[in-house]
Amino acid sequence: MLSKETATYVVVISSTALGRGFYKIKLGDANGEIYEMKIHEEIMLDYRLVVGKELDKEAFDALQNSDGYQKAYSYAIDILTRRMYTEKEIRRKLNERETAADVVNDVVAKLFEIEVLNDATYARVYIENQIAVGKKSRRQILADLDAKGVSVSIVDNLLDLFDEEAERTLITKEIDRLYQRYSPKDLSAFELRGRVVQALGRKGFEIGEVQRQYDFFIEDLGVRENV
Numbered sequence: 328m329l330s331k332e333t334a335t336y337v338v339v340i341s342s343t344a345l346g347r348g349f350y351k352i353k354l355g356d357a358n359g360e361i362y363e364m365k366i367h368e369e370i371m372l373d374y375r376l377v378v379g380k381e382l383d384k385e386a387f388d389a390l391q392n393s394d395g396y397q398k399a400y401s402y403a404i405d406i407l408t409r410r411m412y413t414e415k416e417i418r419r420k421l422n423e424r425e426t427a428a429d430v431v432n433d434v435v436a437k438l439f440e441i442e443v444l445n446d447a448t449y450a451r452v453y454i455e456n457q458i459a460v461g462k463k464s465r466r467q468i469l470a471d472l473d474a475k476g477v478s479v480s481i482v483d484n485l486l487d488l489f490d491e492e493a494e495r496t497l498i499t500k501e502i503d504r505l506y507q508r509y510s511p512k513d514l515s516a517f518e519l520r521g522r523v524v525q526a527l528g529r530k531g532f533e534i535g536e537v538q539r540q541y542d543f544f545i546e547d548l549g550v551r552e553n554v
Contacts, residue, residue, distance in 0.1 A: 337362065337387050339380040342371070347404055352376055354387070364394060365401055399426045399434045404443070411449050414439075415476025447484070450477045454488045461497050465489050466531035498532055498540045506544070520545075 337354040340361070344350055348368045355361050366376065370393060374386065382390065399421055406412065406420065414435060421431045438444035450472055457468045472482055505523045514522065520541055527537045 336384065337382050339376050339378050339382075342376065342378055347408070349401060349404075350376075354382070364390070364397070366390075366397060367400060370397065395427060396430050396433055399424070399430050400437060403434055403438060407438070407443050411452060412444070413446050413449050413475045413477055414444060417444060446477050447481045449475075450481050450485055451488070454485055458488065458490075458493065461500065464497070464527075464531035464533075465494055466533070470531065494532075495536065495540060498527065498537055499544060501527055501530070501532075502537070502541055502544045506548075 337356045340353040340355050342350050342352045345365065350366050350368065350371055351363060352366055352371075353361055353363050370376070370390070374380070374382070374390060402424065403417055403421065407417075412420070417435060417438065418431055421434065426434075435444065453472065453475075454468055457463050457471075463471070469482060502523055505526055506519070509519055509522050512519075520538075523541060524534065524537050528534050
């Protein structure tokens with residue numbers, strides 16, 4: 328913090344664009360001390376931080392006090408450019424950096440305002456991606472979203488993305504994969520069925536549906552082997 332006893336103002340020496348709306352500015356005080364800050368363009372405009380701009384002590388202190396917000400906001404923007412996060416995940420990330428609670432709230436509000444943080448968009452993309460990958464059950468996908476803090480109301484509006492036929496196809500694919508893994512082992516037909524059904528049950532698939540699809544699979548397998 329600039330000492331009240333040794334200086335009464337600072338002047339903007341230089342300003343360098345860093346991208347994504349951020350600037351690095353250098354300021355010098357009356358005693359020749361140099362200060363560097365990473366500032367968002369909105370703050371640049373609020374304080375009119377052009378080269379040569381002089382700030383009194385009150386303005387400089389306010390600018391320094393905004394530094395915690397700027398660092399938290401910059402960090403949030405950086406990680407959101409790499410991948411999507413939910414509000415709960417962003418709050419956790421900021422809290423892990425010991426960010427003040429009021430700063431976390433301000434940053435999250437800003438992220439929502441500029442539409443780089445949106446739980447509904449996150450949930451839609453997550454569901455569509457998981458369905459495309461085809462490894463998780465509907466129940467497991469919904470459990471993942473709950474753990475990520477996505478509200479029930481948001482999820483309820485996206486349930487039409489799930490397709491029962493696609494779920495059955497996924498179950499059959501997983502049954503085939505597990506059958507190929509376990510069938511070489513010295514297991515009875517009953518034990519083999521139990522292994523497969525339990526494995527898919529642990530992944531969140533509905534047990535009754537797994538059992539039905541397993542029986543269809545075995546029946547079809549018998550037909551194919553007899554051809």
